[in-house]
Amino acid sequence: MVRSMVGFAGFAIVALIGLKLMFALLGGFMAILGTILWFAFWGWVFYLVLRILSPSMADRIRETIRGKRTAA
Numbered sequence: 001m002v003r004s005m006v007g008f009a010g011f012a013i014v015a016l017i018g019l020k021l022m023f024a025l026l027g028g029f030m031a032i033l034g035t036i037l038w039f040a041f042w043g044w045v046f047y048l049v050l051r052i053l054s055p056s057m058a059d060r061i062r063e064t065i066r067g068k069r070t071a072a
Helices: 002-053 055-066
Strands: none
Touching: 002 055
């Protein structure tokens, strides 16, 4: 009986450490994803303002990022 309790306690400790590690990695991934989405949002706002104020400049920036389109 004592052997079973020690085994379950050991398993619980290993499981808690594993869960803590898993959630730490998941939290780090979510933080990176949130940062990327935040930068993408501000890039979109900047492009939208630029599109309203200077459409030709916005077109040049779009061509620079995407590359020139060629007719197939």
